[in-house]
Amino acid sequence: MQVYKAFFKVIQKNRGQILIYLVVFMVLALLLTNTYNPPQNTDFSKVKVNIAFINDDADSLLVDGLKTYLGENANLVDLPDEPQKLQDALFFREVEYILRVPAGFTEAMLSGQDVQLEKTTVPDSTSNIYMDLLINKYLNTAQTYTTYMPGLSQADLTQYVDKDLAEQSEVTMISNGSHSANAEKSGYYFNYLSYSMFAILILGVCSVMLVFNNTDLKRRNLCSPIRSANMNLQMILGNLSFAILTWLVLISASFIMYGSFMFTTTGLLLLLNSFVFTLAALSISYLIGNIVKSRGAMSAVANVFALGTSFISGVFVPQELLGDNVLTIASFTPTYWYIKANNEIAAAVSYNADNLQSIFTSMVLVLAFGVAVLGVTLVLIKQRRVEA
Amino acid sequence: MFLFNYRYRLKCIFRDRQLMFWTFLFPVLLATLFNLAFSNLSSSDNFLKVNVAVVQNEELDQNPAFTEAINGADDLFIVQYTTRETADALLKDNQIDGYILFDSELNLVVNQSGLNQTIIREFLDDFVQSSATIVTIITTNPTALDSGILAGVSSRTEYLTAVSASQSNPDPVVNYFYALIAMTCLYGGFLGVKEVVAIQADLSAVGARINLAPTNKLTVFLSSMLAATTIQLLELLILLAFLIGVLGISFGDQIGYIALTCVAGSLTGVTFGACIGSIIKKGEGLKIGILIGSTMIMSFLAGMMSADMKYLVMTKAPILGYLNPANLITNSFYALYYYNTHTQFFTDILLLCGFTLLFSTVTYLVIRRQKYASL
Structure with a gap:
């Protein structure tokens, strides 16, 4: 097993670079678990938009009433009243709507004069439409009262308005079955896994191939008293065990974070899917390992390939948000199908023939990518040997 | 001597294919990927x-x-x-x-x-x-x-009048591209490291040869740095043209100030690399490692991976933002694009010049008058 041992010696020498990607992945995975909380969808709850409420008018019951009403239906964020701070908050979506109550507002409202509030929003956004509805409703209701019940005191007015606006319609939530938070979180975990998997496999396999494809070394190896079939077998074993080892390390954290969930059907399907992807990634890494000529090119290719496929296939940005033409390009990479299957597994509430067929089709496609690329690589190697 | 060295350093840098990949092609590639991935992001809340x-x-x-x-x-x-x-x-x-x-x-x-x-x-x-x-x-x-x-x-009365926050759309996606430019500027540090290595006798054979030549080391070094900055600036302008022309990223319309930011950013990046190259005495691998690592951390804090990060720093730890060259570059573009005044922009540019001066001084103090008992 000299060749097999040599394989892992080379990997050992290059562990620094490989560890970087492992650490990046672990940090991403950890951040995800702690920050991402999928919405619990058992009861209907209003979506609250973050808004800033700035009052240039004197404090009055009416302004307070409006503010309280908005506080119940949106999240009021305290912001200093400085133009740049407000601009920043809007740009980075700390708030999506800034409402400014002008001076003289209360008086104008009570006396039935025309008055306009200033809003600063993200143009054309849904939150903008929703907040407009809320604010206009409060003020229109107040106006109706002042018009038809003239002489109403401010206290009575706000009380009437509050009472009316507390009326609610019924909402029934049809649940599509219980959906565990773990499923969604682990879906993300396994999506990110593809990035690190690609980077690590390309770096590992390439660094070994660069050594073994060195012409002098190759000639020396060919005249050694080991049959070439034996040597190839050991190389294949080396590649496979490296890939499986990487897979085991990368999935290990999922057992720590999601525990027994990984042994449910969803967990096992995610594991199976990632294993299939590992094989395809290994095959592609092997091809790259046989093309790349220098170590500098190796890290360039690893970065470009891992980042590129991840970006267009929906690892960093969900597939729903990607354009159709981007996804069409992405469907020529195994990562796309891997992510597609992952998302379907994570979203499934129960498994039936329909979604299982779709999931397994994606897996078969990933595997087919692996086999096709391996075929190309073998032809390439054969041709080189003939040329040499 | 100045022009002679300048010309040859230009050639040396241009022919270093790996260097050209990381300082030029890689950012262009990342920008393309950003554009593919984020193009629907800002319209998703429409x-x-x-x-x-x-x-x-x-x-x-x-x-x-x-x-x-x-x-x-x-x-x-x-x-x-x-x-x-x-x-x-x-x-x-x-x-x-x-x-x-x-x-x-x-x-x-x-x-x-x-x-x-x-x-x-x-x-x-x-x-x-x-x-x-x-x-x-x-x-x-x-x-x-x-x-x-x-x-x-x-019959409903409309009570709301829209007042826009700025002449530009509050689109957080542009910040990713601004941070990417900041990263490209700091990647100019690769060129700085290369120039320091090429002039120090204990780091390269070329350096040893140059030190033997009967010519002022400062003159040679200045012309090397100028060559590095020239290329960095050229790469940056092509990237900028690519972003604006091909990807259609908005930068506002103050071309003069945008160019000024590019110049300041390039200088900061190249001197940053030179500074790292001269302070760290161990191998080139370590220098590059530190350069990449610090650039990535700074770009991360400037919002290259998540725009929210930049806002977090802005509101919770503004000092950190001012001490981070990547954030200063990002923020300059942001201020030009979004703010109505130039106060923030000029503060950022001045601080960038300050950093350039600091890095240059440190580099100068470290590499001047070095003598070697043996090489």
Whole structure:
């Protein structure tokens, strides 16, 4: 097993670079678990938009009433009243709507004069439409009262308005079955896994191939008293065990974070899917390992390939948000199908023939990518040997 | 000597293919990927009319006011009238966001809590609440009925006037590209490291040869740095042209100030690399490692991986933002794009010049007058 041992010696020498990607992945995975909380969808709850409420008018019951009403239906964020701070908050979506109550507002409202509030929003956004509805409703209701019940005191007015606006319609939530938070979180975990998997496999396999494809070394190896079939077998074993080892390390954290969930059907399907992807990634890494000529090119290719496929296939940005033409390009990479299957597994509430067929089709496609690329690589190697 | 060295350093840098990849092609590639991935991100919160179904039954027919109201809200909803079974099926396929069922009372059926569902809810609440208002008013003031309260309630006054925050759209996606430019500027540090290595006798054979030459080391070094900056600036301008021309990223229209930011950013990047190259005495691998590592951390804090990070630093630890060259570069572009005044922009540019001066001074102090007992 000299060749097999040599394989892992080379990997050992290059562990620094490989560890970087492992650490990046672990940090991403950890951040995800702690920050991402999928919405619990058992009861209907209003979506609250973050808004800033700035009052240039004197404090009055009416302004307070409006503010309280908005506080119940949106999240009021305290912001200093400085133009740049407000601009920043809007740009980075700390708030999506800034409402400014002008001076003289209360008086104008009570006396039935025309008055306009200033809003600063993200143009054309849904939150903008929703907040407009809320604010206009409060003020229109107040106006109706002042018009038809003239002489109403401010206290009575706000009380009437509050009472009316507390009326609610019924909402029934049809649940599509219980959906565990773990499923969604682990879906993300396994999506990110593809990035690190690609980077690590390309770096590992390439660094070994660069050594073994060195012409002098190759000639020396060919005249050694080991049959070439034996040597190839050991190389294949080396590649496979490296890939499986990487897979085991990368999935290990999922057992720590999601525990027994990984042994449910969803967990096992995610594991199976990632294993299939590992094989395809290994095959592609092997091809790259046989093309790349220098170590500098190796890290360039690893970065470009891992980042590129991840970006267009929906690892960093969900597939729903990607354009159709981007996804069409992405469907020529195994990562796309891997992510597609992952998302379907994570979203499934129960498994039936329909979604299982779709999931397994994606897996078969990933595997087919692996086999096709391996075929190309073998032809390439054969041709080189003939040329040499 | 100055021009001679300048010309040859240009050639040396241009022919270093790996260097050209990381300082030029890599950012262009990343920008393309950003553009592919983020192109739909900013339009995803754009308002699209809410799809809603109304179940047709007797109760609905008895409430023409409601039908009138929902038909009047055609700027909000795309309404279809169906049977309950069809509505259920449509909801299951997510063809509609929810359906309205008149069943002695108004009832909304949804399958998730989202902003669209909240808007339908708000509309229904509005209907119920307006009825409550009418009832309250009529009970206390019955004459209101004659003075047209029903028409009064249904005619709505618009109380809101939009005031835009800036002449530019508040689109957080542009910040990713600004941070990417900042990263490219700091990657110019690769060139700085290369130039320091090429002039120090203990780091390269070329350096040893140059130190033997009867010429002023400062002159040679200045011309090397100038060559590095020239190339860095050239790469940056091509990247900028690519971003604006091909990807259509908006930078505002103050071309002169944008160019100034590029110059300041390039200088900061190249001197940053030179500084790292001269301070760290161990191998080139370590220098490059530290350069990449610190650039990545700084770009991360400037919002290259997540725009929220930049806002967090801005509001929670503004000092950190001012001490981070990547953030200063990002912020300059941001200020030009978004702010109405130039105060923030000039603060950032001045600080960048300060960093350039600091890095240059440190580099100068470290590499001057070095003597070697043996090499």
